Amino acid sequence: MAIVDGGVAEVGLPDVGQVREWLAEAERDPAGLPDPGYLALLAADGAELERLCGLADGLRERTVGDALTFVVNRNLDTAAVSGSAARERLAALVAEAHQLGATEICMQGPLPADSDDDYLALIAAITDSAPLHLHAFRPEELLDGAARVGVPLPEFLVRAKASGLGSVPGTGARILDDEVRARLRGGPDLPVHSWVEVIEAAHRAGLTSTATMVYGHLETPAQQIAHLRLLADIQDRTGGFTEFIAMPMDPVTAAAGFRTPAVPERLRRQSRAIHAVARLLLHGRIDNIQAAWPRLGVTAAVELLHCGANDFGGLLLDGRLAPESGPEAGLTLTVADVEQIAAEHGRSLCQRTTQYGRI
Structure with missing residues (x-):
């Protein structure tokens, strides 16, 4: 049993002295700690958490500079469009997004089993409607697409890219541990080896992807670190990840109050530590760390900009034609919103492309 700042810590957690020792080591070699070091840092609290976040923030500045980046995009739900x-409505949604300044369409979700559509035709319909980058289809949906046309996944990915697909979301990762995935609600998830195979195949086909983690449910800190290690290993093999996005299992945002929702203190501490540790562990591999404001709310996400995050993700445009966009329906920011955030926190602002080119 360890004593932490005058209180009794949970059994098995490192004491303050251990955390401080690993912080000192991380200052010398942020990406070179063994697993016990990162595990100790994940448990940081109080003054040690502030020091960890400061270390990650300094590493962020040295790696990607002071610019707060964002992309202007619109979310679409596959089944709804x-x-x-639905072709005419889809074309109108894409055209409107382009007129409003979007550079990306993000689309997720499977085609309904009885749909008369197919993924390749849907990709072409979107990219023919406006000159936008299409970021679409999770690993499960890529496998479904290949099965529907009866070709191996690598061939389907080549066809999808030729049809206009630009990148894929690395979602569905949740926690890359088969035991955890089997117990999570909302499953079943792809086995870890299948998720990895699909993502690596997409990278080999020339499609970049995001790297994600969903935390705060059944997983242990050790499984969080193992997840980050696996993402780092994939990046070493393919170089295909453009950013890392960590999201809580249960979103705390709601459309009516997404800017300042009440975030439990335990989740705030955990979120800050995870983003800071991710900045350290992934250093030299994945440069961009995103603050997931649609899941945490704007206020809590802004805190993460001082914990190693440099990107605010997509603005999620609505426009006049409101599509069904899943759990993020009704959540949108404006360029003026992110301009204010950047100014208040001493950052410059940079609109980016999906793959982090500058606009």
Whole structure:
């Protein structure tokens, strides 16, 4: 049993002295700690958490500079815009997004089993409607697409890229541990080896992806570190990840109050530590760390800009034609919103492309 700042810590947690020792080591070699070091840092609190976040923030500045980046995009739900009868509406949604300044369409979700559409035709319909980058289809959906046209996954990925697909979301990762994945609600998830195989195949086909983690449910800190290690290993093999995005299992945002929702203190501490540790462990591999404001709310996400995060993700445009966009429906920011955030926190502002080119 360890004593932490005058209180009794949970059994098995490192004491303050251990955390301080690993902080000193991380200052010398941020990406070179063994697993016990990163595990100790994940438990940092109080003054040690502030020091960890400061270390990550300094590493962020040295790696990517002071610019707060963002992308202007619109989310679409595949089922809501697929089918021959929806083509006109889909074209209108894409055209409107382009007129509003979007550079990206993000689309996730499977085609309905009885759909008269197919993924390749849907990709072409979107990219023919406006000159936008299409960021679409999770690993499960890529496998479904290959099965529907009866070709191996690598061939399907080549066809998808030729049809206009630009990158894929690295979602569905949740926690890359088969035991955890089997117990999570909302499953079943792909086995870890299948998720990795699909993501690496996409990278080999020339499609970049995000790297994600969903935390705060059944996983242990050791499984969080193992997840980050696996992402780092994939990046060493393919170089295909453009950014890392960590999200809580249960979003605390709601459309009516997404800017300043009440975030439990335990989740705030955990979120700050995870983003800071990710900045350290992934240093030299994945440069961009995103603060997931649609899941945490704007206020809590802004805190992460001082814990190693440099990117605010997509603005999630609505426009006049409000599509069904899943759990993020009704959540949107404006350029003026992120301009204010950057100014208040001493950052410059940079609109980016999906793959982190500058606009």
